[in-house]
Amino acid sequence: xxxxxxxxxxxxxxxxxxxxxxxxxxxxxxxxxxxxxxxxxxxxxxxxxxxxxxxxxxxxxxxxxxxxxxxxxxxxxxxxxxxxxxxxxxxxxxxxxxxxxxxxxxxxxxxxxxxxxxxxxxxxxxxxxxxxxxxxxxxxxxxxxxxxxxxxxxxxxxxxxxxxxxxxxxxxxxxxxxxxxxxxxxxxxxxxxxxxxxxxxxxxxxxxxxxxxxxxxxxxxxxxxxxxxxxxxxxxxxxxxxxxxxxxxxxxxxxxxxxxxxxxxxxxxxxxxxxxxxxxxxxxxxx
Ligand code: NDP
Numbered sequence: 001x002x003x004x005x006x007x008x009x010x011x012x013x014x015x016x017x018x019x020x021x022x023x024x025x026x027x028x029x030x031x032x033x034x035x036x037x038x039x040x041x042x043x044x045x046x047x048x049x050x051x052x053x054x055x056x057x058x059x060x061x062x063x064x065x066x067x068x069x070x071x072x073x074x075x076x077x078x079x080x081x082x083x084x085x086x087x088x089x090x091x092x093x094x095x096x097x098x099x100x101x102x103x104x105x106x107x108x109x110x111x112x113x114x115x116x117x118x119x120x121x122x123x124x125x126x127x128x129x130x131x132x133x134x135x136x137x138x139x140x141x142x143x144x145x146x147x148x149x150x151x152x153x154x155x156x157x158x159x160x161x162x163x164x165x166x167x168x169x170x171x172x173x174x175x176x177x178x179x180x181x182x183x184x185x186x187x188x189x190x191x192x193x194x195x196x197x198x199x200x201x202x203x204x205x206x207x208x209x210x211x212x213x214x215x216x217x218x219x220x221x222x223x224x225x226x227x228x229x230x231x232x233x234x235x236x237x238x239x240x241x242x243x244x245x246x247x248x249x250x251x252x253x254x255x256x257x258x259x260x261x262x263x264x265x266x267x268x269x270x271x272x273x274x275x276x277x278x279x280x281x282x283x284x285x286x287x
Pocket of ligand 1: 141164165167170171188189190191209211229230265266267269
């Protein structure tokens with residue numbers, strides 16, 4: 001029987017523990033962890049993500065603020081807001097929702113966010129810390145995937161993990177975390193040859209491609225654990241639906257365990273953002 005890796009359930013447990021840790025933190029230091037979320041423009045998907053993040057932060061007992069800027073915001077204006085948040089002692093975590101509108105320079109913003117407040121884990125200092133196994137602030141989606149994998153499999157040592165996708169947000173940090181957990185890691189991307197055959201060797205398959213249902217059941221080794229990061233909106237039977245990068249129906253006939261979309265990695269990502277915010281607050285009060 002294939003095990004469904006229930007991201008809603010696992011993330012609820014993470015958030016529950018976090019609410020307890022937050023209470024203890026507030027009692028100990030007299031400081032409420034603060035998360036500032038910045039949204040530029042009116043992309044509907046980003047609006048939903050930001051709303052969920054702010055809601056979850058409040059539920060975790062954080063002080064949370066939302067900063068909405070119009071789609072035509074200039075670089076200087078956004079830089080000024082980030083600098084203001086960098087200097088605000090009540091803000092411990094800053095998240096600028098990506099992607100940004102075209103006129104804005106994303107790398108410049110990522111570098112401008114104070115590394116100790118970078119709860120997305122995208123600042124070059126945090127990326128370097130992750131690569132050398134010293135990270136405190138780890139990108140939220142891969143962190144969520146690791147929690148799901150460890151919950152499902154326990155020790156990951158010696159397993160062959162294949163990561164499909166090499167983005168800075170998911171694929172690369174995912175590979176770094178799996179390596180740190182003593183997996184043998186293969187990363188494939190759009191220029192890789194024989195992706196299908198490589199996927200078929202995976203004990204752990206993480207799909208972060210952004211292509212609806214690209215990974216078929218026949219690409220999966222029987223009994224493998226499959227984590228589907230993809231979130232793709234498609235039209236099916238005249239209705240808009242969300243599907244992953246894995247063909248769920250076929251894959252769940254072969255895999256030993258699989259995460260669904262929705263209800264898999266998505267809720268884990270938000271829970272891990274909250275974990276990072278508390279970590280950031282803890283580091284800042286004890287600095
Ligand atoms: P990117 O578009 O930044 O990266 C996609 C990666 O997939 C690239 O490395 C690309 O290769 C690779 N790729 C594209 N096409 C193919 C192909 N045909 N064969 C093999 N590799 C391919 O996406 P993200 O990493 O940001 O996101 C991936 C998916 O995860 C998206 O669906 C996104 O919506 C979702 N997502 C979900 C989150 C969640 O919370 N659940 C959070 C973040 C993302 P190359 O580098 O060569 O171009």
